[in-house]
Amino acid sequence: MTPPLTDERIFEVVRRIPPGHVATYGQIARLVGRPRGARRIGYALHRCPSGLPWHRVINAQGRISLPADSTSGLAQRRRLSEEGIVFISGRIDLDRYGWDDAAN
DNA sequence: CGTGTGACGCGAG
DNA sequence: CCTCGCGCCACAC
Numbered sequence: 001m002t003p004p005l006t007d008e009r010i011f012e013v014v015r016r017i018p019p020g021h022v023a024t025y026g027q028i029a030r031l032v033g034r035p036r037g038a039r040r041i042g043y044a045l046h047r048c049p050s051g052l053p054w055h056r057v058i059n060a061q062g063r064i065s066l067p068a069d070s071t072s073g074l075a076q077r078r079r080l081s082e083e084g085i086v087f088i089s090g091r092i093d094l095d096r097y098g099w100d101d102a103a104n
Numbered sequence: 105c106g107t108g109t110g111a112c113g114c115g116a117g
Numbered sequence: 118c119c120t121c122g123c124g125c126c127a128c129a130c
Contacts, residue, residue, distance in 0.1 A: 005126075025112050029125090038112035040126045045111055057111075065111040072111085107130085116121085 005034055007044040014045070017056040020083045021099040022092060024060045031101060055079040056099075062092040 013031045017023050025038040034040060041057070042065065048054050055076040059065045066073035068090070077087065085097050 026114095029112085034126075036113080036125050037127090038125075039110065040112090042111040043109095043127065054111085059111080060113060067111095076111090109129090110127105112125090114122105114124095117119105 002033070005032060005037065005040060007047070010041055010044045011048060011052055014048075014052055014054065014057060016101075017053055017099050019053075019056075020085065020097070022056045022058050022080070022085065022094070022097050023099045023101070024058060024094070025065070026060050027099070027101065028057060056083075058092060062094045063090060 009032050010028060013028050014023070025041040028041045029035060029037045045054050045057060064073055064076050066076060068074075068077075080092070081087070085092055
């Protein structure tokens with residue numbers, strides 16, 4: 001009887017991702033108690049409030065899940081770069097920049 | 105109500 | 118590396 005997962009619940013977790021680090025959709029899903037609800041995360045982020053560090057959320061392959069040529073896609077990549085995150089062949093090394101939520 | 109649709113994930117081939 | 122399929126969750130029609 002799990003209650004409906006609200007967007008706010010998701011945003012709370014996203015807000016905890018420290019600058020210079022990234023989290024995956026699946027990771028956020030697990031943190032809110034929906035191990036297989038990764039899709040739900042993307043749905044919520046698509047309509048997230050301003051001020052939320054949405055750019056720190058990427059997919060499990062370390063890639064940005066937005067069209068590379070889209071306005072938001074380019075913005076995400078730029079903002080991550082500004083935080084010191086390095087892209088290698090359009091990909092982010094999760095072992096290095098992945099947010100270690102367990103220790104937080 | 106049934107159906108479609110994602111800023112997803114993961115295993116197979 | 119790539120594509121296909123299926124599971125998943127909430128929501129718009």
